[in-house]
Amino acid sequence: MTRPRADGRRVRGERRRAxxxxxxxxVIERDGVSGVTHRSVAAxxxxxxxxxxxxFASLDDLLVATLTSSAExxxxxxRDSIESSRIKGASPAAAxxxxxxxxxxxxxxxxxxxxxxxxxxxxxxxxxxAARRWLDVLTSLARNPDEVGxxxxxxxxxxxxxQGLIDDEPPTAAELLxxxxxxxxxxx
Amino acid sequence: MTRPRADGRRVRGERRRAxxxxxxxxVIERDGVSGVTHRSVAAxxxxxxxxxxxxFASLDDLLVATLTSSAExxxxxxRDSIESSRIKGASPAAAxxxxxxxxxxxxxxxxxxxxxxxxxxxxxxxxxxAARRWLDVLTSLARNPDEVGxxxxxxxxxxxxxQGLIDDEPPTAAELLxxxxxxxxxxx
DNA sequence: AATTTAGCTGAACAATCGTCCCAATACCCT
DNA sequence: AGGGTATTGGGACGATTGTTCAGCTAAATT
Numbered sequence: 001m002t003r004p005r006a007d008g009r010r011v012r013g014e015r016r017r018a019x020x021x022x023x024x025x026x027v028i029e030r031d032g033v034s035g036v037t038h039r040s041v042a043a044x045x046x047x048x049x050x051x052x053x054x055x056f057a058s059l060d061d062l063l064v065a066t067l068t069s070s071a072e073x074x075x076x077x078x079r080d081s082i083e084s085s086r087i088k089g090a091s092p093a094a095a096x097x098x099x100x101x102x103x104x105x106x107x108x109x110x111x112x113x114x115x116x117x118x119x120x121x122x123x124x125x126x127x128x129x130a131a132r133r134w135l136d137v138l139t140s141l142a143r144n145p146d147e148v149g150x151x152x153x154x155x156x157x158x159x160x161x162x163q164g165l166i167d168d169e170p171p172t173a174a175e176l177l178x179x180x181x182x183x184x185x186x187x188x
Numbered sequence: 189m190t191r192p193r194a195d196g197r198r199v200r201g202e203r204r205r206a207x208x209x210x211x212x213x214x215v216i217e218r219d220g221v222s223g224v225t226h227r228s229v230a231a232x233x234x235x236x237x238x239x240x241x242x243x244f245a246s247l248d249d250l251l252v253a254t255l256t257s258s259a260e261x262x263x264x265x266x267r268d269s270i271e272s273s274r275i276k277g278a279s280p281a282a283a284x285x286x287x288x289x290x291x292x293x294x295x296x297x298x299x300x301x302x303x304x305x306x307x308x309x310x311x312x313x314x315x316x317x318a319a320r321r322w323l324d325v326l327t328s329l330a331r332n333p334d335e336v337g338x339x340x341x342x343x344x345x346x347x348x349x350x351q352g353l354i355d356d357e358p359p360t361a362a363e364l365l366x367x368x369x370x371x372x373x374x375x376x
Numbered sequence: 377a378a379t380t381t382a383g384c385t386g387a388a389c390a391a392t393c394g395t396c397c398c399a400a401t402a403c404c405c406t
Numbered sequence: 407a408g409g410g411t412a413t414t415g416g417g418a419c420g421a422t423t424g425t426t427c428a429g430c431t432a433a434a435t436t
Contacts, residue, residue: 016413016414032311033222034221034222037392037393037394038393038394038395039392039393039394047414047415048414048415048416049415049416050395050396050397050414050415050416050417051413051414051415053394053395053396054413054414054415055413058394058395059394112307112310112311115307115310116307118350118354119300119303119304119307119350119353121354122300122303122353122354123220123300125356128354128355128356131354132354135351148366148367148369148370149370151367151370152344152367152370152371154347154351155343155344155345155346155347155348155351155367155371156340156343156344156347156371157343157347158343158346158347158350158351159342159343159344159345159346159347159350160343162306162307162346162347162350163323163342163343163346165307165310166306166309166310166316166319166320167316168313168316178336179336179339179340179343181336182336182337182339182340182374183340183343183344185374186370186373186374204383204384225422225423225424226423226424226425227422227423227424235384235385236384236385236386237385237386238384238385238386238387238425238426239384239385241424241425241426242383242384242385246424246425247424247425377436378435378436379434379435379436380433380434380435380436381432381433381434381435382431382432382433382434383430383431383432383433384429384430384431384432385428385429385430385431386427386428386429386430387426387427387428387429388425388426388427389424389425389426389427390423390424390425390426391422391423391424391425392421392422392423392424393420393421393422393423394419394420394421394422395418395419395420395421396417396418396419396420397416397417397418397419398415398416398417399414399415399416399417400413400414400415400416401412401413401414401415402411402412402413402414403410403411403412403413404409404410404411404412405408405409405410405411406407406408406409406410
């Protein structure tokens with residue numbers, strides 16, 4: 001499998017590989033996981049069809065790489081969002097509610113893609129470590145990660161996102177705020 | 189859903205339609221939504237291939253019917269489960285924890301299927317009413333459905349199920365119990 | 377009994393799928 | 407500069423897909 005060496009060789013291929021992963025994520029946002037084919041991803045990336053088969057042994061490998069990358073991005077986004085809310089002095093609940101509203105509103109497609117990949121991990125054990133990645137990131141931000149209340153909070157966030165995706169009208173931050181506060185209440 | 193006409197005509201066809209829906213659900217449990225094809229469903233039901241195209245105008249229609257049926261079944265299961273736990277005198281938290289452990293343990297395949305259909309509803313507005321069905325059922329069981337704490341509880345249940353599906357080792361009722369209690373605490 | 381109708385089925389279609397193969401190219405190391 | 411290897415690109419293969427269609431069986435109607 002294409003892996004950059006310590007001496008810096010073989011960098012060219014890694015770039016295209018990354019472009020294919022990004023293209024795959026865009027395809028999933030637009031058409032869902034079922035829309036991912038060698039051809040659709042290659043077309044989205046603007047490269048020949050067989051480029052996908054060269055860089056990824058199978059379609060499955062491409063999905064694994066995409067979920068891994070996606071989880072990493074999501075983790076970084078969450079970290080940034082919480083960081084910036086801390087700087088602006090907003091309450092934790094308000095920061096979380098705002099983030100959730102973004103996720104089910106403007107970033108809806110992205111959130112759908114991430115949960116489809118998330119659910120895919122339920123069927124393919126190879127994907128599970130990557131799927132658990134963002135839970136780990138959130139956990140690392142907690143003051144007391146082992147606390148039962150924190151697990152309840154994390155579950156609530158997952159549920160709110162999932163439910164927000166099947167609302168005809170995505171919930172606003174104002175609507176989400178009291179629920180987030182209820183989930184956060186046992187933690188203080 | 190399967191409904192004989194007043195004059196008794198056209199009962200046979202409705203039966204086969206229901207069989208196809210059940211077969212589709214079994215296929216989703218086994219291979220996921222992506223495994224649903226006209227041929228795989230027909231084979232699972234033990235009927236000729238084109239029987240699926242005769243009873244459902246398109247594959248999409250079959251998925252819509254399957255989700256609708258599945259949501260109805262799940263709603264009935266939850267109702268029964270809560271009923272029986274009330275009779276046995278167990279605490280609500282213990283009953284919920286037990287139900288969740290069943291869902292991510294022995295009934296794992298079924299739960300995966302339901303969440304895949306659930307997530308499918310995020311992309312197809314036509315599926316959303318059916319997807320919201322089981323939330324409605326749970327809501328109808330609540331003493332005070334509008335309460336914020338109850339929404340938090342429902343979200344937490346969704347999240348616990350989703351997270352339980354990507355665990356290598358499904359959580360036990362004993363492990364889930366304290367989290368469920370934390371989610372339930374604000375409600376009393 | 378004859379005929380109409382609903383229900384069902386097998387064969388076949390074009391389209392798309394994943395993947396393989398081979399030639400052309402770009403890059404690195406000696 | 408030259409040889410070797412990683413990468414790219416086009417074409418093609420067999421398999422599977424959703425769907426169509428004409429013909430079949432059995433029941434309902436007359």
